[in-house]
Structure formats: structure tokens, C-alpha cells
Amino acid sequence: MIRSVFKGAGSALPRRIVSNAELAERVDTSDEWIRERTGITQRYVAGDDETTGTLATAAARAALADAGIEASAVDLIVLATATPDSTFPATATQVQAALGCNGGAAFDVAAVCSGFLYALATADSMLRTGMAKCALVIGAETFSRLLDWDDRATCVLFGDGAGAMVFAAEEVSEDGPGVIATKLHADGAHRELLYVDGGPSTTGTVGKLRMKGREVFRHAVVNLAEVLEEVLVQADVPAGAIDWIVPHQANLRILEATARKLGLPIDKVVVTVDRHANTSAASVPLAFDAAWRDGRIQRGQLVMLEAMGGGFTWGASLLRV
Numbered sequence: 001m002i003r004s005v006f007k008g009a010g011s012a013l014p015r016r017i018v019s020n021a022e023l024a025e026r027v028d029t030s031d032e033w034i035r036e037r038t039g040i041t042q043r044y045v046a047g048d049d050e051t052t053g054t055l056a057t058a059a060a061r062a063a064l065a066d067a068g069i070e071a072s073a074v075d076l077i078v079l080a081t082a083t084p085d086s087t088f089p090a091t092a093t094q095v096q097a098a099l100g101c102n103g104g105a106a107f108d109v110a111a112v113c114s115g116f117l118y119a120l121a122t123a124d125s126m127l128r129t130g131m132a133k134c135a136l137v138i139g140a141e142t143f144s145r146l147l148d149w150d151d152r153a154t155c156v157l158f159g160d161g162a163g164a165m166v167f168a169a170e171e172v173s174e175d176g177p178g179v180i181a182t183k184l185h186a187d188g189a190h191r192e193l194l195y196v197d198g199g200p201s202t203t204g205t206v207g208k209l210r211m212k213g214r215e216v217f218r219h220a221v222v223n224l225a226e227v228l229e230e231v232l233v234q235a236d237v238p239a240g241a242i243d244w245i246v247p248h249q250a251n252l253r254i255l256e257a258t259a260r261k262l263g264l265p266i267d268k269v270v271v272t273v274d275r276h277a278n279t280s281a282a283s284v285p286l287a288f289d290a291a292w293r294d295g296r297i298q299r300g301q302l303v304m305l306e307a308m309g310g311g312f313t314w315g316a317s318l319l320r321v
């Protein structure tokens with residue numbers, strides 16, 4: 001069978017780190033509140049010369065170097081973002097130009113925090129059906145540009161960054177490597193719980209992020225448990241066989257609840273929310289790359305990627321590395 005086989009990963013973070021203490025000087029919050037309620041201790045915030053496109057390009061270069069693949073071999077770039085450099089053209093095309101691999105397909109996917117799962121599912125479908133041979137799947141965000149820095153309920157939660165993974169279409173056996181099963185969902189009825197109050201077709205402005213965190217939290221725990229179960233059933237794999245869960249990093253308490261529901265210990269969950277905060281579509285590939293580079297994730301292991309975010313959208317994907 002043809003599967004999308006993981007070839008390499010990379011990531012990029014802005015230069016500037018903003019601590020909880022620094023935020024507590026701007027809004028009525030505290031390091032203690034942020035740590036206790038979210039697990040976040042710091043986040044990275046992009047400078048004027050750092051954009052979604054520049055971070056995505058740096059992550060893509062690192063992923064190609066890790067894979068040992070020339071940019072010229074890439075014939076598909078799918079980039080997940082809710083914070084593109086411009087309304088158009090797609091940031092993916094700008095990454096393509098920077099890498100110098102023009103000619104293949106390149107486009108953005110908008111599914112907010114689940115964006116990387118949607119991008120991976122799209123690339124995986126195109127690789128398995130022969131529309132592309134080598135794909136860069138990227139999650140990249142500069143959410144700091146969407147934040148209302150006077151709203152303590154949201155501005156402490158998010159950060160900027162980018163992660164990328166390279167996949168190639170390869171003939172493999174049933175128990176071989178590659179993306180094994182993926183499920184995506186959306187429920188547009190909950191827009192008011194998590195949205196941006198601007199856009200090109202409505203206000204003509206970029207807008208600011210608005211979130212009812214407590215309600216989003218409740219939906220996240222339920223939706224993630226359901227989609228993880230669906231993927232395990234589709235793959236015919238017991239939860240205990242998972243080596244690593246690489247979740248969207250919104251809140252340490254959500255990660256703990258998800259691990260509990262699967263009956264897995266928290267030390268099987270890759271946690272980066274403490275350092276990166278919530279980087280939306282970038283958080284899954286950023287976390288994957290962290291655990292890949294430090295040697296926790298190894299070839300042959302089963303890794304579950306999962307995310308939930310604005311829309312609502314949510315999804316999960318099981319991968320043998």
C-alpha cells in the first residue's frame with residue numbers, strides 16, 4: 001500500500017521570550033494564576049521582522065535538512081495558519097518562493113488550532129492518490145498580532161512559532177511506517193465561543209481574538225476523547241499501543257484530562273505548552289519536533305497527533321514514525 005511516510009521535522013521560534021512576570025506588568029494577572037490554570041510559564045512573541053512566512057520558511061528549511069531532502073523534490077506545500085502574512089497570496093506560496101521550489105502545488109489551510117491536522121489530512125490524501133510525491137506540511141502562526149493585549153483572559157495564553165514535517169509517498173507493508181488513520185470534524189454552531197472580531201469581508205480589519213475559555217475547555221475535553229477513540233477504532237489499535245501523544249498545546253489541564261481518558265500516563269504526552277504557550281496551528285508540529293530532536297520519538301513508534309480549536313474544528317491522526 002502507498003502511505004505518507006514521515007521523513008523529517010523542523011521548527012522555528014521568534015527571538016523574543018515573554019515571561020508571565022512581564023505580562024503581569026501590563027495586565028491584572030500573575031505568574032501563579034497563569035501557571036496554575038494553564039501550565040504556561042513563557043511564550044515567544046514575533047518581532048517586526050518576524051512573520052508567519054519567515055517562521056514557516058525557517059521551520060521548512062530545518063525539516064528538509066533533517067529529512068536530507070532537497071527543496072527541489074517538494075511538489076506540495078500545505079501550510080496551516082489563521083495569521084497569514086497577507087489576505088492573499090497564500091503564505092505557502094511565499095514559503096515556496098523562499099525555498100526556490102516553484103511549480104508544485106502550494107496553498108494555505110484555515111482551521112485555526114486544528115489546522116495542522118487538516119493540513120496533514122489534505123497532504124496525506126494527495127500523496128496517497130498520486131497527486132504529489134513529497135509534501136511539506138507546515139503549521140505557522142503569529143497569534144500575538146491577533147491578541148487584545150488588554151484582555152487578560154486571552155493575551156496570556158498564546159504565542160508565536162512554526163513547525164514543519166516532510167512526508168513522502170512510499171510503498172509500505174501494513175505494519176510499515178506512515179500515516180495510518182485520520183479523523184477530522186467541525187461544528188460551526190459554536191462560533192461565538194472562539195472567534196476573531198474582524199476580517200476582510202466584514203470589517204475590513206484584521207480583528208482581535210475573543211474566547212470564552214471555560215466553555216471551549218469543556219468542548220475540547222469531550223471532542224478530543226471522542227476523536228481519539230474513533231482513530232483508534234479505525235486503526236484497530238488499543239490505546240496502550242500508543243508510544244506518544246503529540247497534542248495541540250492549549251492548556252496542561254486539557255492534556256492531563258485527555259491522557260486520563262485514554263488510560264495513558266501523562267509522561268506519554270509531549271508537553272511544550274509550558275515554554276511555547278498556545279501557538280494554534282504551529283503547536284502540534286512544534287511539539288513533535290521537540291520530542292523528535294531530543295530523541296524521545298523514535299523510528300517505528302506509534303504517535304497520535306490531535307488538536308481542537310476555533311470553528312469548532314478538531315481531529316486526530318495516528319502515525320507510525
Ligand code: UT7
Binds near residue numbers: 220310
Ligand atoms: O486553542 C484553542 C482551544 N483553546 C483552549 O482550549 C482554551 C481552553 N480554556 C482554557 O484553557 C481555560 O478555560 C482558561 C485558561 C482560558 C481559563 O481557565 P479557567 O480555569 O477556565 O478560568 P475561568 O475562565 O473560569 O476564570 C476564572 C477566574 C475568573 O474570575 P472570577 O470570575 O472567578 O472572579 C477570571 O476573571 O480567573 C479570572 N482570570 C484571570 N485571573 C488572573 C481570567 N484570566 C485571568 C488571568 N489572570 N490572566
